[in-house]
Amino acid sequence: xxxxxxxxxxxxxxxxxxxxxxxxxxxxxxxxxxxxxxxxxxxxxxxxxxxxxxxxxxxxxxxxxxxxxxxxxxxxxxxxxxxxxxxxxxxxxxxxxxxxxxxxxxxxxxxxxxxxxxxxxxxxxxxxxxxxxxxxxxxxxxxxxxxxxxxxxxxxxxxxxxxxxxxxxxxxxxxxxxxxxxxxxxxxxxxxxxxxxxxxxxxxxxxxxxxxxxxxxxxxxxxxxxxxxxxxxxxxxxxxxxxxxxxxxxxxxxxxxxxxxxxxxxxxxxxxxxxxxxxxxxxxxxxxxxxxxxxxxxxxxxxxxxxxxxxxxxxxxxxxxxxxxxxxxxxxxxxxxxxxxxxxxxxxxxxx
Amino acid sequence: xxxxxxxxxxxxxxxxxxxxxxxxxxxxxxxxxxxxxxxxxxxxxxxxxxxxxxxxxxxxxxxxxxxxxxxxxxxxxxxxxxxxxxxxxxxxxxxxxxxxxxxxxxxxxxxxxxxxxxxxxxxxxxxxxxxxxxxxxxxxxxxxxxxxxxxxxxxxxxxxxxxxxxxxxxxxxxxxxxxxxxxxxxxxxxxxxxxxxxxxxxxxxxxxxxxxxxxxxxxxxxxxxxxxxxxxxxxxxxxxxxxxxxxxxxxxxxxxxxxxxxxxxxxxxxxxxxxxxxxxxxxxxxxxxxxxxxxxxxxxxxxxxxxxxxxxxxxxxxxxxxxxxxxxxxxxxxxxxxxxxxxxxxxxxxxxxxxxxxxxxxxxxxxxxxxxxxxxxxxxxxxxxxxxxxxxxxxxx
Numbered sequence: 141x142x143x144x145x146x147x148x149x150x151x152x153x154x155x156x157x158x159x160x161x162x163x164x165x166x167x168x169x170x171x172x173x174x175x176x177x178x179x180x181x182x183x184x185x186x187x188x189x190x191x192x193x194x195x196x197x198x199x200x201x202x203x204x205x206x207x208x209x210x211x212x213x214x215x216x217x218x219x220x221x222x223x224x225x226x227x228x229x230x231x232x233x234x235x236x237x238x239x240x241x242x243x244x245x246x247x248x249x250x251x252x253x254x255x256x257x258x259x260x261x262x263x264x265x266x267x268x269x270x271x272x273x274x275x276x277x278x279x280x281x282x283x284x285x286x287x288x289x290x291x292x293x294x295x296x297x298x299x300x301x302x303x304x305x306x307x308x309x310x311x312x313x314x315x316x317x318x319x320x321x322x323x324x325x326x327x328x329x330x331x332x333x334x335x336x337x338x339x340x341x342x343x344x345x346x347x348x349x350x351x352x353x354x355x356x357x358x359x360x361x362x363x364x365x366x367x368x369x370x371x372x373x374x375x376x377x378x379x380x381x382x383x384x385x386x387x388x389x390x391x392x393x394x395x396x397x398x399x400x401x402x403x404x405x406x407x408x409x410x411x412x413x414x415x416x417x418x419x420x421x422x423x424x425x426x427x428x429x430x431x432x433x434x435x436x437x438x439x440x441x442x443x444x445x446x447x448x449x450x451x452x453x454x455x456x457x458x459x460x461x462x463x464x465x466x467x468x469x470x471x472x473x474x475x476x477x478x479x480x481x482x483x484x485x486x487x488x489x490x491x492x
Numbered sequence: 493x494x495x496x497x498x499x500x501x502x503x504x505x506x507x508x509x510x511x512x513x514x515x516x517x518x519x520x521x522x523x524x525x526x527x528x529x530x531x532x533x534x535x536x537x538x539x540x541x542x543x544x545x546x547x548x549x550x551x552x553x554x555x556x557x558x559x560x561x562x563x564x565x566x567x568x569x570x571x572x573x574x575x576x577x578x579x580x581x582x583x584x585x586x587x588x589x590x591x592x593x594x595x596x597x598x599x600x601x602x603x604x605x606x607x608x609x610x611x612x613x614x615x616x617x618x619x620x621x622x623x624x625x626x627x628x629x630x631x632x633x634x635x636x637x638x639x640x641x642x643x644x645x646x647x648x649x650x651x652x653x654x655x656x657x658x659x660x661x662x663x664x665x666x667x668x669x670x671x672x673x674x675x676x677x678x679x680x681x682x683x684x685x686x687x688x689x690x691x692x693x694x695x696x697x698x699x700x701x702x703x704x705x706x707x708x709x710x711x712x713x714x715x716x717x718x719x720x721x722x723x724x725x726x727x728x729x730x731x732x733x734x735x736x737x738x739x740x741x742x743x744x745x746x747x748x749x750x751x752x753x754x755x756x757x758x759x760x761x762x763x764x765x766x767x768x769x770x771x772x773x774x775x776x777x778x779x780x781x782x783x784x785x786x787x788x789x790x791x792x793x794x795x796x797x798x799x800x801x802x803x804x805x806x807x808x809x810x811x812x813x814x815x816x817x818x819x820x821x822x823x824x825x826x827x828x829x830x831x832x833x834x835x836x837x838x839x840x841x842x843x844x845x846x847x848x849x850x851x852x853x854x855x856x857x858x859x860x861x862x863x864x865x866x867x868x869x870x871x872x873x874x875x876x877x878x879x880x881x882x883x884x885x886x887x888x889x
Contacts, residue, residue, distance in 0.1 A: 141667065221745075226626055226627075227625075228627075228648070233684075236684065236687075236688065237609055238609075240606065240683055240684065241606075241609060244535060245534060245683065245687050248690075248691045249691060250688065250691040253684075253687070253688035253691060253692070254688075254692075254750055254751055255750075256688070257598065257650050257877050257878060258598065258627065258649075258650075259648055259649045259877070259878040259880065260750070260878060262649075262878065263747075263750060263877070263878025263880070264750070264878075266879060267748075267750070267879070269747075270747050271747060272745050272758070273744060273745065274745075275743065275745040275878070275879070276647065276649060276656060277648050278645060278646065279597075279600075279626070279627035279646050279647065280628040280631060280644065280646040281628035281629075283628070283644070284628075287645045291660070294663055294664075297667065298663075318619060319622065321612075321616055321619055322620070370632075370635070370641060370642075370643070370644050371632075371636075371641070437628075482632070483628075
């Protein structure tokens, strides 16, 4: 594919202060025990009160981040809405399931069932924006958001001009408690994931949306391409996927200015990325992002937000740096993301 | 743009049988698979009918020769159908061509989570099920069973999901990103969805009556349904045989209501028109429409309106085969893609069962008996919660 997707607007609700549009890693919020909760904005500034009352948290976060991106982009409408979520509207699913169990399938009301559907966020955005066009929701673990990126690039090629994409994930106290009991959490406080000494993951949540355009106007950066690797069996396999992607875009790994890594924080899942790190650190500035947002299916959306900011500000903030290599101009950022050692994705962004 | 996309293999497990041959037998004998509840553990067992797959989970594990305590019913149905589609097509996953799997589901691991959620909370047991709850899990089980490595993803757009899987797969082939893709969807029955639809009061306790004036609602069903689609060159390379061609597709949003379709059928109308436009066919060249036809008052009204908007007084022969299988949610468009292609291959229209009286506003009458007719082009509609409208067009090769 030859078309690029120019980022003309973004909005992020994350455990960091991303709801302040001027925030650039100045003050970092620490992890709360063993999971990150999103810092939520005042929703009533974004959503009509009659709609807000019924919405679950994932829907509120999704609709609001989408609205932030649309406002940032100064567009009235879009040609496609593409959402990604690993678990969907978990709070509503849990509510309806507990009602079924506790009331033995009686006295149920439909609201939480209606909202539990995975495509609720995408369709609520369509309802609010009155967008009658293409509307997709991807729900594949660590590929959920990244498939949105791929689809958007394909849509640009097919003639669409403005596309809204985003990733949404929420956690609930019950889900966090069950994960804690299943001993998936990190037991240490180090966030130097790249040292490969940490075990367990710190769960996170959030919602990040982008407005993508097929024209450069008002954009600082663009997404050039994306590729995937499913259950790779070696670091070489990952490297070859990266090399192929970069070759398609007339570049190579040693020419990449910044490599942004999506370490999960659990060394057993991070081993391939840890093996890759010394190699990419030789020629590129390296940084990582999940110590700021936690691990979740669509954390890559937050990673993309970070990459976009790095290009916009021409600066890799101290809070995310791995090595000390600096570049006078940041022309390219490669995101290497991985979910649980299963879903690997590689996203190339460039300055424009 | 891009290469032609051809269907080369079909796979289906549903209430009308464990494979495509059994489904064809039911369809051509007008024999529904919807009946009394045997497997779903619900207090309403004796009150409702469902389109259940007749095999138990243990039977399904025997059926696919793969026994694993972590496999849930969604994954089992998905594996059974995807395996059949791959075997039918004759593709060799190790021949070096790029193969993807695009599945879709709404229920995913909920069929198992709902049985053990209380034990997880109260007794700290079965916590491993947490890892099998999400939608991607069943897709990865299918991919690993078949040995698909090059690309996997999962779509969830409610009852239109599998249509969108077919659409994405076709687009990836046209963009030259994959040579062939196993596309479709899977949903198993769960207390969660059964009670959800029940609270919406859109379930008929008896056999559903799509497009009938006195229709009361839908019957839920379960299914795994996949087709193999290939690029023209991939098919040529291996001397494979095309069963049909994917000629058109479109995805729109009704943006009217979270669960209801617009009374003017605007989203559906646009989806059908755009799919027709892509196919290059005239409306008059559509020989048969496999309708979404859930049997709910709202859907059938809106869909009838959309059909009239597009086809005027010349609505092609149509039927809803959900009267055979029940509404299989994410899998529905996969089930109906298989049925549409069986129509093309056998020049037969499979009937809309249980119909007696046309909807008074429209006077549209579906095909009610197994009918022989030359079928070159089929339109298949699928709509879902959240205003998702998808239309596909399959053509004879």
